[in-house]
Amino acid sequence: MVRLIxxxxxxxxxxxxxxxxxxxxxxxxxxxxxxxxxNADFLRGFLPRLEWPALVGAARQLGxxxxxxxxxxxxxxxxLQKLHHVLLxxxxxxxxxxxxxxxxxxxxxxxxxxxxxxxxxxx
Amino acid sequence: MPDVQPTTVSVENPQSYEDTHVHxxxxxxxxxxxxxxxxxxxxxxxxxxxxxxxxxxxDLGTGxxxxxxxxxxxxxxxxxxxxxRSINLLKIAKRAGDVDREVVLGDVLDNPWRKxxxxxxxxxxxxxxxATPARRKLAVQRLLQTISPSHGRGLIYVWAxxxxxxxxxxxxxxxxxxxxxxxxxxxINKGQDVFVPWVLAQQADPKPKGRKGKKTHAISSEESEPxxxxxxxxxxxFERYYHMFAHGELTDLVTEAALETGLVIGQPPExxxxxxxIQGVQIVQDGWERSNYYVEVHRWEL
Ligand SMILES: C[S@@+](CC[C@H](N)C(=O)[O-])C[C@H]1O[C@@H](n2cnc3c(N)ncnc32)[C@H](O)[C@@H]1O
Ligand SMILES: [Zn+2]
Numbered sequence: 001m002v003r004l005i006x007x008x009x010x011x012x013x014x015x016x017x018x019x020x021x022x023x024x025x026x027x028x029x030x031x032x033x034x035x036x037x038x039n040a041d042f043l044r045g046f047l048p049r050l051e052w053p054a055l056v057g058a059a060r061q062l063g064x065x066x067x068x069x070x071x072x073x074x075x076x077x078x079x080l081q082k083l084h085h086v087l088l089x090x091x092x093x094x095x096x097x098x099x100x101x102x103x104x105x106x107x108x109x110x111x112x113x114x115x116x117x118x119x120x121x122x123x
Numbered sequence: 124m125p126d127v128q129p130t131t132v133s134v135e136n137p138q139s140y141e142d143t144h145v146h147x148x149x150x151x152x153x154x155x156x157x158x159x160x161x162x163x164x165x166x167x168x169x170x171x172x173x174x175x176x177x178x179x180x181x182d183l184g185t186g187x188x189x190x191x192x193x194x195x196x197x198x199x200x201x202x203x204x205x206x207x208r209s210i211n212l213l214k215i216a217k218r219a220g221d222v223d224r225e226v227v228l229g230d231v232l233d234n235p236w237r238k239x240x241x242x243x244x245x246x247x248x249x250x251x252x253x254a255t256p257a258r259r260k261l262a263v264q265r266l267l268q269t270i271s272p273s274h275g276r277g278l279i280y281v282w283a284x285x286x287x288x289x290x291x292x293x294x295x296x297x298x299x300x301x302x303x304x305x306x307x308x309x310x311i312n313k314g315q316d317v318f319v320p321w322v323l324a325q326q327a328d329p330k331p332k333g334r335k336g337k338k339t340h341a342i343s344s345e346e347s348e349p350x351x352x353x354x355x356x357x358x359x360x361f362e363r364y365y366h367m368f369a370h371g372e373l374t375d376l377v378t379e380a381a382l383e384t385g386l387v388i389g390q391p392p393e394x395x396x397x398x399x400x401i402q403g404v405q406i407v408q409d410g411w412e413r414s415n416y417y418v419e420v421h422r423w424e425l
Pocket of ligand 2: 013
């Protein structure tokens with residue numbers, strides 16, 4: 001599955017591609033929305049680990065504009081509900097992710113991103 | 124223990140060797156394999172139960188994703204992403220515990236993540252499928268790079284030369300005593316490359332979870348329940364490549380991997396040298412559990 005929780009962690013690892021290799025850009029995606037269990041404690045603990053601008057940008061690419069550009073100081077339940085939805089309920093099922101630097105394409109099929117490289121592309 | 128056969132790896136192309144003797148096999152046996160892997164090993168369950176709420180981790184070589192739903196008493200308190208090279212196993216892992224999981228197709232020799240992005244990483248029964256010492260070391264280095272330099276934790280399990288046969292340790296005996304690759308001294312000190320057969324009955328109807336009364340067996344052997352043989356067609360046998368680790372070999376491998384990455388081994392020093400950042404890794408436990416060796420590491424930075 002590629003949800004934004006995973007997208008926020010992935011980076012291009014093609015040979016020689018070590019800067020500006022994050023975040024990957026979505027291309028030709030089809031998405032599905034599916035409910036997930038809400039866990040406020042997990043989200044509060046996880047929040048500082050996120051690359052916030054990358055998350056907001058990726059959500060916008062998928063058509064969700066509910067998150068503020070800056071991470072808010074006040075973490076209330078309403079904010080956590082929005083974060084929950086963006087991180088865990090939007091599933092990218094098909095399409096691809098493209099490196100902003102070297103343009104390497106990582107396909108997504110059946111919700112599973114393929115991060116394998118051909119032997120000559122391995123760094 | 125399973126009926127293992129010694130083998131010698133062709134070092135010229137370990138990648139294509141693993142493609143044939145590991146990856147192709149897992150893709151073929153995926154559904155039956157998954158049906159035999161449901162019982163978490165105790166030390167791994169304890170490791171996952173010890174993690175603070177809000178942590179994110181990766182399971183390198185997740186297989187059918189049997190560790191993704193843990194910890195059992197606090198589901199959803201941490202998030203483990205499954206990572207594996209077998210697409211057919213990932214298709215099973217993405218619904219491990221009947222919940223949507225995050226899974227990624229990739230190789231444990233690569234690192235397609237932001238460096239140090241994870242709070243923890245586990246790699247269970249996977250690194251022993253890599254066909255040379257250098258590749259096994261690289262896999263450990265990749266694991267160390269994926270976790271946070273300041274607080275990342277890692278747990279690695281590999282198959283041991285010392286096997287637990289009905290709860291007593293044994294060493295695989297030589298099918299042919301003249302075969303020097305399999306003499307007892309070499310085994311204990313160097314580990315052993317072997318083929319382990321996986322017997323797949325055609326149209327097998329693998330039994331689902333919940334088999335009772337064979338507890339020791341289910342946990343202790345790596346996985347060796349033969350498929351219920353369909354009488355009509357002969358079973359297909361797949362030979363999987365393993366490196367069975369010698370006593371102390373995993374701890375040495377982790378130590379070497381860390382040192383080569385520029386990490387200090389051991390506890391963080393009490394006195395801090397001003398202006399100089401040091402990074403290290405502490406082996407907090409290592410040992411043998413039910414036919415496997417394991418090492419738990421914690422990274423630190425001052
Ligand atoms: C014995 S299974 C262990 C699965 C799971 N960790 C468990 O304990 O049930 C080994 C797994 O390692 C995966 N694997 C082997 N070599 C790999 C590699 N180079 N990169 C990623 N996964 C690999 C296999 O596809 C398989 O799922
Ligand atoms: Zn790139």
